[in-house]
Amino acid sequence: MATVEEPRAAEALFIRPDGKEKVTGLGRYTADLNLTGQAHAKLRYADHAHARITRVDVSKARALPGVLAVLTHEDVPDVKYGGMVQDRRLFAKDKVLWEGDVIAGVAALTAELAEQAVSLIDVEYERLEPVVDFAAAEGAPLVHEDWESDSGDDTMGRDGNRIGYSTIVKGDADAAMAEADVVVKGRYTTDCSQGVPIEPRAVIAEWHGDRVTVWSSTQVPYAARAGVATVLEIPESSVRIVVPLLGGGFGAKCDFHFEGHVAALARAARRPVKLVFSRREEFVAVDHRREGMVIELETGAKADGTIVAHRGRLVLDKGAYCGEGGFFAQMAAMHACGPYRMENIFVEASLNYSNTQPSSSIRAPTAPQTCWALEQQIDELAHALGLDPVELRRRTLIEEGAEGPTRQVFEKLGMKETLERAVEMIGYGRELPEDEAIGVACGWWPCFGAPSGAYVQLHSDGTGTIITGAQENGTGAVMAFPILVAEQLGMSPGDFSLLYQDTDAAPWDMGSCGSQTTFNSGRAAIAAAVEVREQLLDAAAAKLEVDREDVELVDGEARVKGAPETSVTIVDLVGEGGPFHGKGSGDVPEAPECDAEGCVGRLGMESFLAPQLITQAAHVKVDRETGVVRVLKVAAAHDSGVIVNPMGANGQVTGGVVMGIGQALTEGTQIDAEGRQRNPYLLDYKLTTAADAPEIEIAWVETPTANAGPKGSKGIGEPPCVATSGAIANAIRNVIGTPVRQLPMTPERVWTATREGNQ
Amino acid sequence: MRYQATLTVNGIPYPVEVEATASLLRVVRDVIGLTGSKEGCDDSECGACMMLLDGRPVNSCSYLALQADGREITTVEGLAPGDGLAPLQQALLEAGGVQCGYCTPGMLISATALLSSNPRPSEDEVRVALAGNLCRCTGYTNIVSAVLRASEGHPAGTPG
Numbered sequence A: 001m002a003t004v005e006e007p008r009a010a011e012a013l014f015i016r017p018d019g020k021e022k023v024t025g026l027g028r029y030t031a032d033l034n035l036t037g038q039a040h041a042k043l044r045y046a047d048h049a050h051a052r053i054t055r056v057d058v059s060k061a062r063a064l065p066g067v068l069a070v071l072t073h074e075d076v077p078d079v080k081y082g083g084m085v086q087d088r089r090l091f092a093k094d095k096v097l098w099e100g101d102v103i104a105g106v107a108a109l110t111a112e113l114a115e116q117a118v119s120l121i122d123v124e125y126e127r128l129e130p131v132v133d134f135a136a137a138e139g140a141p142l143v144h145e146d147w148e149s150d151s152g153d154d155t156m157g158r159d160g161n162r163i164g165y166s167t168i169v170k171g172d173a174d175a176a177m178a179e180a181d182v183v184v185k186g187r188y189t190t191d192c193s194q195g196v197p198i199e200p201r202a203v204i205a206e207w208h209g210d211r212v213t214v215w216s217s218t219q220v221p222y223a224a225r226a227g228v229a230t231v232l233e234i235p236e237s238s239v240r241i242v243v244p245l246l247g248g249g250f251g252a253k254c255d256f257h258f259e260g261h262v263a264a265l266a267r268a269a270r271r272p273v274k275l276v277f278s279r280r281e282e283f284v285a286v287d288h289r290r291e292g293m294v295i296e297l298e299t300g301a302k303a304d305g306t307i308v309a310h311r312g313r314l315v316l317d318k319g320a321y322c323g324e325g326g327f328f329a330q331m332a333a334m335h336a337c338g339p340y341r342m343e344n345i346f347v348e349a350s351l352n353y354s355n356t357q358p359s360s361s362i363r364a365p366t367a368p369q370t371c372w373a374l375e376q377q378i379d380e381l382a383h384a385l386g387l388d389p390v391e392l393r394r395r396t397l398i399e400e401g402a403e404g405p406t407r408q409v410f411e412k413l414g415m416k417e418t419l420e421r422a423v424e425m426i427g428y429g430r431e432l433p434e435d436e437a438i439g440v441a442c443g444w445w446p447c448f449g450a451p452s453g454a455y456v457q458l459h460s461d462g463t464g465t466i467i468t469g470a471q472e473n474g475t476g477a478v479m480a481f482p483i484l485v486a487e488q489l490g491m492s493p494g495d496f497s498l499l500y501q502d503t504d505a506a507p508w509d510m511g512s513c514g515s516q517t518t519f520n521s522g523r524a525a526i527a528a529a530v531e532v533r534e535q536l537l538d539a540a541a542a543k544l545e546v547d548r549e550d551v552e553l554v555d556g557e558a559r560v561k562g563a564p565e566t567s568v569t570i571v572d573l574v575g576e577g578g579p580f581h582g583k584g585s586g587d588v589p590e591a592p593e594c595d596a597e598g599c600v601g602r603l604g605m606e607s608f609l610a611p612q613l614i615t616q617a618a619h620v621k622v623d624r625e626t627g628v629v630r631v632l633k634v635a636a637a638h639d640s641g642v643i644v645n646p647m648g649a650n651g652q653v654t655g656g657v658v659m660g661i662g663q664a665l666t667e668g669t670q671i672d673a674e675g676r677q678r679n680p681y682l683l684d685y686k687l688t689t690a691a692d693a694p695e696i697e698i699a700w701v702e703t704p705t706a707n708a709g710p711k712g713s714k715g716i717g718e719p720p721c722v723a724t725s726g727a728i729a730n731a732i733r734n735v736i737g738t739p740v741r742q743l744p745m746t747p748e749r750v751w752t753a754t755r756e757g758n759q
Numbered sequence B: 001m002r003y004q005a006t007l008t009v010n011g012i013p014y015p016v017e018v019e020a021t022a023s024l025l026r027v028v029r030d031v032i033g034l035t036g037s038k039e040g041c042d043d044s045e046c047g048a049c050m051m052l053l054d055g056r057p058v059n060s061c062s063y064l065a066l067q068a069d070g071r072e073i074t075t076v077e078g079l080a081p082g083d084g085l086a087p088l089q090q091a092l093l094e095a096g097g098v099q100c101g102y103c104t105p106g107m108l109i110s111a112t113a114l115l116s117s118n119p120r121p122s123e124d125e126v127r128v129a130l131a132g133n134l135c136r137c138t139g140y141t142n143i144v145s146a147v148l149r150a151s152e153g154h155p156a157g158t159p160g
């Protein structure tokens, strides 16, 4: 197994093409743009989390001088939209289902006027009991009374407040549990949490006749385009989405959000309209958060650690609408099994509607919480068996040839190597002060194969442009495309400019989600470059009068192999012939085979394509008197296949780990009995700061991987936050002697657990 | 009620007419048109809006424009000499301290203030100085190493 650790040349040299405009402050993010004559939008949100709307009167708002448009559901087509279930309207019609539901939108000459107009809209309600306890949603009042008439994916197993139900079934877990030498049980609960990109979202729309251009801080411009087309009933060809610089996303800016509202307002106002979110709206109105969960696990093992049976019952909070999170039940069920060899499994996961903010993909949706629970469970099992937790993992983690939860047989992968590297980096087993300890956690995350497309063209001076549908959210994944393309053409990455984030320019792409940019869009860029390469080889062979098989592209030249003096520069070839341009898609890899016959709610995640593997080890210090936890160091060892851009990859890990620390210790959205967020501010929803962020040591276990992305790479962006909370939890447990079974593990919860553990 | 004021931003005096309640951030972005400083919270919690006021870092979202009348304001746009980059900006790029870039203007302002008062900070001093600037992307590691790189006496540093 190749473990490459020495720094490579690319590491020192890679400067992001968009870097200069970012450090000089000259780059434009959506909120930085202003169009001549633009009006400003504000939205009127629901006053209650669950209520029937009995009357909406916008007359006072419309009469306010300077107000250009006020829209409610009556002013737009009556269309329901959504990902796997179409359960939402642009503007609430009969009922409001969470505090961020949009009742009306206003466009006015100034933002202040728009705000004033919004407050002049009279809404009367008949209040209904809000479903806040998602775990008890089955049997509670229906969130969507007409759920049966909402169209959606039939495989999800929808039933009333349960929007999804999935199981992972292998063998006979009941029988095997009865035979186990040791059985441990645990119940874990997690608060919902937030993506919190530092840029609050912004949208600007401008119509040109029947076409609309929308500048939006979205991670998924093509999904935004489809959304606008759907809700306004116009063709996709009439919608152009442009993404200026994007100030982070972490999933929170995936999916179609507010582009439809702003486009509709701009059409009605007959002016460009701009919407900029406040930080509070970024918490409360965004239909995208990390789901709260209840996780019950029961695991049985033989005395030697062999896991013979594993049962799980998970309930996930979907919030008010499906959005793009319809797949969560199955994803969570897979993570409840984790990267372990388990002989018999029965895990069931329910995804329940509630009258709270919708949950959708936030960086590795469902995985960090589920991993946090499972990894504590594995440690408890080790303690019950009298085994060291690392030793138990050595015996039970997956390896090449092992069988997954649905009998997927794994090809070469570096799971165990990540464990050994993490343990080595953190200094596992060494003496520590009694208020410090180390914890270890393992996890995994699949790659998602998806179609993508790119164009590559060369210019007359020997430079080129890569046009890609891929979206850049800050990770730098798109920024690495010039490396991939230049390599095919014997050119240098600096020769290429990038055109991206414009749906009129490039083919469809899934967007910056699912850690898929390098994996899929990178493959497309390479395929486009290969087409150009073939054209260059043809032209060079003709020019040099040799066989094209004998020509290679090196250092900006086409040369005869073994006779480099017989050559022509790419500049000359381009100057004389062409045009040289290529398009590519790349082949989408198939999902690995598995046996999921006994599973229900199968949505495509029953096997994990080219799994990315993670072990993180955390060294923490716990103040038993206050419950305050300080993370001193995290060692992160990842198998993300071959690393294309080491600096970018390391940056994903440090960023993900620090996000993971926040989720472990401080980041939780509190919801009151009325369904309202109690802490929608950065003062009360604490991110980890530079002063609290620990040293992070990274190792890449670069495993050549079947079915991988460019050069044998896998995804990178999401896994870094998956195992962090689990590692911290196990470290805390090793100090206080008892698990903390609520996430985030706030001082109060740690203190309480310490006290209960001592009793 | 609007008041006359002169805001000197990056060495250029701008006569402006502003509401008494207008924040420095709003006026610099919307009236003067320098959008490098970002709004992340409007609540003194994120540091994306940081500017130097007479050389000292302030969260401009929570500072009234009128309070800056007649004083020297430096925004991220004022850090680069001519068409080049300041050593800190260059170090941030080379160290991989920029991802989405939204925190970057505030980070640069904070770090500039730190290095001018403490040209050879320790890692801990850098971390404490940047504690008012939230970054969701980088985990701070590469930002901290960039500041250390750009500091005086560091082997990779370019003093001045």
Ligand code: FES
Pocket: B038, B039, B040, B041, B042, B043, B044, B045, B046, B047, B048, B049, B050, B059, B060, B061, B062
């Ligand atoms: S916008 Fe000023 S501190 Fe966040």
Ligand code: FES
Pocket: A198, A247, A248, A474, B097, B098, B099, B100, B101, B102, B103, B104, B134, B135, B136, B137, B138
């Ligand atoms: S680089 Fe994105 S917030 Fe710092």
